Amino acid sequence: MPTEYSLGDVLERLYQNQLALEAALMELTLRAECHGATDTGENVRGALQTIGENAGHIKQGLAKLKAQGPH
Template sequence: MQNLDLLPSLLSKINENQRALEAAIMELTNWVDRQGSNQVAANVRGALATLDLNEEFIKMSLAVMMSSD
């Protein structure tokens, strides 16, 4: 297997890790929100929104890379 053949799998695993970190950060954000730090929670949610905005592009790009075998 060539090194370039590993790239789609590597990017897929990195994306999975990113989504797992997002979920963990959201859990902490919800806890912070319940503790009364609403502005901090809102700021974190705003930053995490970028992950959601980019998710579809990442999925489509990975699908194209994996189908070009």
């Protein structure tokens, strides 16, 4: 029988993926900027700022969901 995942578990994995993608994008941005792609770097940093702002909301939502207990 396959393991059932709670909504909280799935959302936590999505959140972890978001953090991993954020880190990877930052590393690629730093490399691009080293090669003179400053416009690209600025654009990606803007997107990363949005990701960072949303991460806080996601983390708080996950905490509330987990506090409600298993569904």
